[in-house]
Amino acid sequence: MDADILITNTLLLPDPGNSTLIQSGCVAIDGGTIIYAGPMEQYGDRRAKRVLDGRGMLTMPGLVNLHGHAPMTLFRGLADDLELADWLSNHIFPAEADHVNPEMVYWCSTLAAAEMILSGTTTTADGYFLETEVAHAYADAGLRAVAAQGIIDFPAPGVPDPKDNVEAAASFLDAWQGKNPLIKPALFAHSPYTCANTTLQRAKDLAREYNVQLYIHVAETEQEIAMIKEPLGPTPIQHLQALGILDTQTICVHCTWADDNDMDILAGQGSPVILCPQSNLKLASGMADLPLMLAKGVRVGLGTDGCASNNSLDMFREMDVCAKVQKLHKLDPVAVPAKKILAMATTDGAFLSGFPGHTGVLAAGQPADIILLDLQQPHLTPFHTSDLLVYAAGGSDVRTVIINGRLVLEQGRLLTINIKETLNRVRAMAIAVQ
Amino acid sequence: MDADILITNTLLLPDPGNSTLIQSGCVAIDGGTIIYAGPMEQYGDRRAKRVLDGRGMLTMPGLVNLHGHAPMTLFRGLADDLELADWLSNHIFPAEADHVNPEMVYWCSTLAAAEMILSGTTTTADGYFLETEVAHAYADAGLRAVAAQGIIDFPAPGVPDPKDNVEAAASFLDAWQGKNPLIKPALFAHSPYTCANTTLQRAKDLAREYNVQLYIHVAETEQEIAMIKEPLGPTPIQHLQALGILDTQTICVHCTWADDNDMDILAGQGSPVILCPQSNLKLASGMADLPLMLAKGVRVGLGTDGCASNNSLDMFREMDVCAKVQKLHKLDPVAVPAKKILAMATTDGAFLSGFPGHTGVLAAGQPADIILLDLQQPHLTPFHTSDLLVYAAGGSDVRTVIINGRLVLEQGRLLTINIKETLNRVRAMAIAVQ
Numbered sequence: 001m002d003a004d005i006l007i008t009n010t011l012l013l014p015d016p017g018n019s020t021l022i023q024s025g026c027v028a029i030d031g032g033t034i035i036y037a038g039p040m041e042q043y044g045d046r047r048a049k050r051v052l053d054g055r056g057m058l059t060m061p062g063l064v065n066l067h068g069h070a071p072m073t074l075f076r077g078l079a080d081d082l083e084l085a086d087w088l089s090n091h092i093f094p095a096e097a098d099h100v101n102p103e104m105v106y107w108c109s110t111l112a113a114a115e116m117i118l119s120g121t122t123t124t125a126d127g128y129f130l131e132t133e134v135a136h137a138y139a140d141a142g143l144r145a146v147a148a149q150g151i152i153d154f155p156a157p158g159v160p161d162p163k164d165n166v167e168a169a170a171s172f173l174d175a176w177q178g179k180n181p182l183i184k185p186a187l188f189a190h191s192p193y194t195c196a197n198t199t200l201q202r203a204k205d206l207a208r209e210y211n212v213q214l215y216i217h218v219a220e221t222e223q224e225i226a227m228i229k230e231p232l233g234p235t236p237i238q239h240l241q242a243l244g245i246l247d248t249q250t251i252c253v254h255c256t257w258a259d260d261n262d263m264d265i266l267a268g269q270g271s272p273v274i275l276c277p278q279s280n281l282k283l284a285s286g287m288a289d290l291p292l293m294l295a296k297g298v299r300v301g302l303g304t305d306g307c308a309s310n311n312s313l314d315m316f317r318e319m320d321v322c323a324k325v326q327k328l329h330k331l332d333p334v335a336v337p338a339k340k341i342l343a344m345a346t347t348d349g350a351f352l353s354g355f356p357g358h359t360g361v362l363a364a365g366q367p368a369d370i371i372l373l374d375l376q377q378p379h380l381t382p383f384h385t386s387d388l389l390v391y392a393a394g395g396s397d398v399r400t401v402i403i404n405g406r407l408v409l410e411q412g413r414l415l416t417i418n419i420k421e422t423l424n425r426v427r428a429m430a431i432a433v434q
Numbered sequence: 435m436d437a438d439i440l441i442t443n444t445l446l447l448p449d450p451g452n453s454t455l456i457q458s459g460c461v462a463i464d465g466g467t468i469i470y471a472g473p474m475e476q477y478g479d480r481r482a483k484r485v486l487d488g489r490g491m492l493t494m495p496g497l498v499n500l501h502g503h504a505p506m507t508l509f510r511g512l513a514d515d516l517e518l519a520d521w522l523s524n525h526i527f528p529a530e531a532d533h534v535n536p537e538m539v540y541w542c543s544t545l546a547a548a549e550m551i552l553s554g555t556t557t558t559a560d561g562y563f564l565e566t567e568v569a570h571a572y573a574d575a576g577l578r579a580v581a582a583q584g585i586i587d588f589p590a591p592g593v594p595d596p597k598d599n600v601e602a603a604a605s606f607l608d609a610w611q612g613k614n615p616l617i618k619p620a621l622f623a624h625s626p627y628t629c630a631n632t633t634l635q636r637a638k639d640l641a642r643e644y645n646v647q648l649y650i651h652v653a654e655t656e657q658e659i660a661m662i663k664e665p666l667g668p669t670p671i672q673h674l675q676a677l678g679i680l681d682t683q684t685i686c687v688h689c690t691w692a693d694d695n696d697m698d699i700l701a702g703q704g705s706p707v708i709l710c711p712q713s714n715l716k717l718a719s720g721m722a723d724l725p726l727m728l729a730k731g732v733r734v735g736l737g738t739d740g741c742a743s744n745n746s747l748d749m750f751r752e753m754d755v756c757a758k759v760q761k762l763h764k765l766d767p768v769a770v771p772a773k774k775i776l777a778m779a780t781t782d783g784a785f786l787s788g789f790p791g792h793t794g795v796l797a798a799g800q801p802a803d804i805i806l807l808d809l810q811q812p813h814l815t816p817f818h819t820s821d822l823l824v825y826a827a828g829g830s831d832v833r834t835v836i837i838n839g840r841l842v843l844e845q846g847r848l849l850t851i852n853i854k855e856t857l858n859r860v861r862a863m864a865i866a867v868q
Contacts (some may be wrong), residue, residue: 009749017818035471060691062713071623073812073815073816074816075820076815076816076822077816077818077822077825077826078815078818079769079822080771080772080819080821080825081767081771081772081821082767082768083767084767087767094795106720106854109813111812112812114812115812115813118811118812118813119813146488193863194594205442222765224855232457240743249559256710264711278758279761281501281758281759281766282758282761282767282825283760283761284761284762284765284766284767286762287762307813307826310825310826311821311822311825312813312825312826312827313813314813314828317751317754317828320751321758323754324712324715324716324755325715325759325762327515327715327718328718328720328721328759329719330718331720332718333515333516333517333518333521333716333718334516335513335718337514338514338517339517340673377552377748377852378545378546378548378549378552378856378857379552379741379746379829380509380859381510381545381548381857381860382507382510382511382860382863382864383511383863383865384511384512384864384867384868385511385512385514387511387514387745388510388745389517389691390509391511391514391716391744391745391746392510392511392741392745392746394748394751394829394830395813395827396830396831398831419812419823422812423810423812423815426815426816427800427815427816429816430573430816430818433816433818434818
């Protein structure tokens with residue numbers, strides 16, 4: 001069978017968690033699926049409709065960014081160097097009340113999609129309000145995405161009366177379930193301190209009814225631990241467990257302050273954890289004990305968080321900071337090796353995203369989510385090991401991106417997004433935000 | 435007077451520590467010196483031999499990277515995820531014994547120069563052996579550099595017998611003092627645990643005789659604190675103080691474990707400190723208390739360290755990590771604000787580098803060390819504040835670099851380095867290093 005796309009003569013990293021490099025590799029793609037990934041000479045001289053010359057490039061699976069709030073690109077750098085409570089209550093929530101509307105959500109999410117594609121992210125999970133506009137933006141960009149409609153017990157964009165929050169989420173699920181193979185709808189309950197017990201339970205009931213994921217910020221700050229402790233139970237994670245909410249489809253974001261017992265609960269319930277180390281650093285929230293989480297068998301993915309608390313969506317930076325900060329946190333230079341960090345951002349993340357058959361490995365039969373990096377650069381020379389993808393590479397090294405077999409970035413040029421229009425529209429909106 | 439180079443219509447950040455942006459600015463350069471930096475309309479329509487269109491760009495002072503070991507680009511990623519003692523004794527020192535020679539030092543330093551220029555560094559301080567080859571490489575690249583010849587009580591490249599180490603350093607100073615206005619020779623005593631008291635004192639005597647800086651790794655790891663404590667004195671910094679070595683020309687690198695009293699000594703003696711946060715994280719050495727250092731009046735600069743312990747020479751990454759990690763370390767999101775981090779990497783660093791009149795500010799009469807960044811990118815949009823230079827920008831955003839009035843990078847193209855030859859030569863050497 002002839003391939004639609006053939007990537008030739010490339011340095012190939014088929015499975016980032018394993019770090020084996022194939023020196024002269026090729027990848028063949030038919031439709032949305034990889035039909036071959038391995039040494040060139042074993043593929044033979046079969047033809048392809050489109051050949052991408054991979055010389056001087058490294059080809060690897062696309063990165064998976066499992067937590068974001070795409071429209072918040074508008075608030076990038078708006079209120080840096082502040083505490084979470086002050087940042088949320090006095091800056092972000094008021095800015096959202098004034099500036100979030102469907103047009104803003106669509107264009108600012110398109111900007112986020114551009115930033116992620118340019119830096120090698122091919123799968124993401126987002127949580128926001130007016131999420132249908134995020135889903136449209138990501139669908140138009142060709143990004144593979146979990147789009148989760150926000151639920152919070154406060155007036156929110158598109159849901160002026162909080163008593164309608166779960167119903168609004170149900171309408172969102174109705175609109176998007178089964179509509180686009182690259183867009184998987186889900187729910188996003190903001191946190192145990194902004195959602196009442198009944199709200200959390202109704203949200204989880206809805207998620208179970210539709211068989212979709214429920215994302216929730218939990219155990220993010222020491223203040224949250226204190227807030228939950230008095231009225232609700234020993235820890236935020238035990239609180240969720242007591243409400244019957246934790247299972248493999250409930251994705252716990254942050255878990256910065258998860259204690260030993262919390263991790264046992266998360267491992268026992270199979271609830272994934274998404275760490276956002278740069279956001280946790282920037283807001284001085286704290287740092288999760290990743291080696292202990294992994295030792296206990298918790299499944300962990302990585303996310304950038306919204307870019308108002310980061311301020312970038314570059315997963316290469318997230319990997320680097322995650323790896324290095326864990327070494328400091330544990331005063332152990334082997335705390336989490338680079339190849340495990342790479343696995344979290346590719347194979348582990350792909351599994352946690354919940355797209356059927358999405359393994360984050362380049363192998364026959366897998367979805368064709370692939371990125372090519374330019375190795376002809378001083379900061380990647382010499383290239384002794386794939387560790388450099390964590391400790392030296394950056395999103396700007398990505399030149400070409402394929403998602404589900406579709407070229408979305410070619411030699412640095414975005415093919416699915418009008419970037420000039422997007423930058424201009426977001427800049428025009430930003431003038432009003434100061 | 436007509437300018438040699440005129441940068442027009444640019445977003446101008448003349449003094450990064452102050453964060454005031456000029457929307458439509460220009461910079462005029464005559465010879466090696468800035469003759470105007472400010473609003474376009476106040477410059478009038480004077481002519482220039484060369485006009486650089488600054489539309490869509492941010493123009494700011496070049497970055498100052500005050501600690502590196504340039505030839506170690508050859509060992510980038512060679513031995514990641516190891517402890518300092520193991521990394522040094524079992525990997526780096528043996529690799530250096532086998533592979534360091536003048537040709538290696540020249541080409542690997544040229545690679546470092548390329549990486550630094552491409553990522554916006556215009557001034558650096560280096561410490562290594564066979565440092566004359568580093569100085570040649572940096573001179574050829576047009577980089578402004580302090581080049582410090584290494585002194586250690588072990589056999590070292592170019593100094594097989596350690597009893598010759600101070601004499602070899604004297605020859606280096608003789609060769610380079612006053613030779614090139616952009617290359618300032620200096621000394622680099624490796625550390626208090628690898629240099630005997632007499633070696634340290636002879637090195638400092640030599641530095642005083644030639645009026646040059648003496649760099650030294652000190653208080654880097656907890657093990658070093660323990661090693662010094664028994665035979666030599668309470669702390670490594672008190673040890674150096676007792677030897678009479680600390681003054682404004684002794685630059686203390688790392689100081690990760692400097693205690694309250696150590697900081698008082700450093701402030702009292704006016705000895706600058708260079709932090710290398712990414713190296714300290716990667717080797718799990720620990721983290722300095724930067725807010726306390728600054729509060730006590732210690733002058734602090736930033737460095738990347740050698741790229742075997744980082745593994746990149748990108749100062750934008752170093753700023754980002756430094757700012758964020760201090761927030762975690764102090765659990766305080768305002769620990770060190772972004773603009774102070776920017777000052778450390780520009781104005782403070784320029785002062786500490788010790789080049790006469792080098793202030794790291796874009797203003798008339800200052801040396802013309804200038805970088806231009808491309809703002810037409812999603813991850814820098816919207817550009818509400820110069821904080822984004824710390825929290826979102828990367829070295830790859832740099833397009834054009836001017837050092838001492840000379841264009842060394844133009845629209846991403848290196849003008850002083852044959853990058854293809856450099857990459858090929860380093861790759862050829864790297865094959866033998868595994």
